[in-house]
Amino acid sequence: LLKGNRSGYTFYCSGNDKDDKHETSVASAVKNSREKKQKNLTIIPEVINDWFIIPRLPTKGSNFLNLVSRYVSTMANDQTSKMKFYEDASSLISAIPQKEELILLGNFNARVRTDEGTWQG
Secondary structure: OEEEEEOOEEEEEOOOOOOOOOOOOOEEEEEHHHHHHOOOOOOOOEEEEOOEEEOEEEOOOOOEEEEEEEOOOHHHOOHHHHHHHHHHHHHHHHHOOOOOEEEEEEOOOOOOHHHOOOOOO
16 A cells, blocks of 8 residues: 555555556545544555555444445456456445445446457447
């Protein structure tokens, strides 16, 4: 987990270190004033792997807001990697208690690349 502070926000990235190229990493940002309001609760996102990062933010009462940020480049991965991604996504979302809020964020783009001439979509 890399952490950086700029422009009034704290950025969290799933990269391992400063030399990481971040080719498949995912990041999220939390407004610094929100972190300061949560005096007893430190907001540290859970990094699952290069594809998922989950900031768990306290809300009113004892509830939480889970921001599941995900990234996957389906064009660049083999079928096994794609299946692992979808299995991980299903497990992560299922593990969040139903009483807690959930927002799923990420890159939902699809690309056709060189097959664009034959694509029937």
